[in-house]
Amino acid sequence: MDAIHDHDGPEVRIFHRPAGWVLPDYTDLADCTTNYHRAQDGRPACTGIAVWKVVEDHGMHLTIGFYCDADLPAEHQPATTPAV
Template identity: 85%
Template sequence: MTRRRKPTVRVAHRPDGWVLPDFTDLADCTTNFHREQDGRPACTGTAVWKVVEDHGMHLTIGFYCDADLPAEHRPQDAA
């Protein structure tokens, strides 16, 4: 049996948003795909978080506004 390793996750914040690779616009919130499937309106917030998950053979990159950033990727508040 092979074990799956947890992906290495890097989270970065850019207050002005993330520019698309072709420099045409800012990245939309990754959750828009799921919102469309659920019948919810598209996110209009600026995607200020970039989450990169390194799975070894491939990377998964997501862009999120403050409200849609998954809880597991939120920075921990300093105690």
């Protein structure tokens, strides 16, 4: 886990789970958060496994996103690539 705190923005915590992230109701694995934007842009949905969870602590609320390796935002990329 990496924790990044920028005084101009939220505290960000990044978690990696190679097997993917299970939904809170345990019905399936989480889809990439980017699927919402992909649908708006007319792009196909991401079919990769969401192996990254990005938690942004805004003080009064949390924002949680799930991403596959290819869709992890550049600002959240790890300094080194984890071993497979």
